[in-house]
Amino acid sequence: MHTVVNVQQAEAWNGWEGSAWADNAARYDAMMGGFDQPLLAAAAIGENDHVLDVGCGTGQMALLAAHRASRAQVVGVDISGPMLTRARADAAELGIANVRFDQADAEAHPFEEGRFDIVISRGGVMFFSDPVAAFANITRALRPGGRMAFIVPQAGRPGSDYAQATAALAPLMRGPSPASRGMGSLVDPDRIRQVLEEAGLAQVNVSPVEAMMDYGRDAADAADFILGQGPVRFNLQSADQAAVARAREGLRAGLKAYETPDGVRIRGSVWLVSAVRS
């Protein structure tokens, strides 16, 4: 990697949290997959568009973009080595040649000026120490008139389906795991507009998108997945073991209500953001 300014994020995503995500890439892709079509529709990738996927992780969106940008190049950048190892392996296995994965801190990476027609991100742009500097740096990589389309999480709501399904965990969730620090940095649409406009983007549009998120085959399987996710595992490590056992049982019971013939599916909400380089 060239310059890294997000040192703690680099440590976290190159440590156990990044490795755990990479080992469970298919499960995370299933969880997030309902947002792919809205994001791809907003990005409107044509066959000649060079695309940059920021915080590409294990690469599913970059591979979908490469399929669309069939006569152009897709570059995925991510700060996590373990996640990029998985992305490169998938690209090789699928024989997708017009995609490349670079390990980089997107806030400081010396992108080639104006190289890309479109920047996309599925939840990879919330972790920057200086969001305006980071978006300005990423925007520099876009040609004038180039487009950006990404999704970021909305603020968790106490009455949401996810909050109800996972209520048994709530008393044990004392703080964010190292990798999830920053997750909530762009939950406010006004803040998103301010950051993007200060970074040199125009025509900023922020709209809510809902999708069903797949957590597992059944309540037990979904509970195992959620208990293994970085933020939950981090908090449970230091909790009283009897309380963890009770929370595990409570989580399974809570997820039971969301079992469907297609598995455990819970409605989730994100912001879909689009903008243009001025």
Ligand SMILES: C[S@@+](CC[C@H](N)C(=O)[O-])C[C@H]1O[C@@H](n2cnc3c(N)ncnc32)[C@H](O)[C@@H]1O
């Ligand atoms: C929530 S994950 C999303 C991964 C992927 N976009 C997906 O949808 O599966 C966030 C990703 O952002 C990456 N990330 C965090 N900070 C970053 C930074 N400063 N520069 C580049 N990538 C970063 C993490 O390594 C991680 O892969």
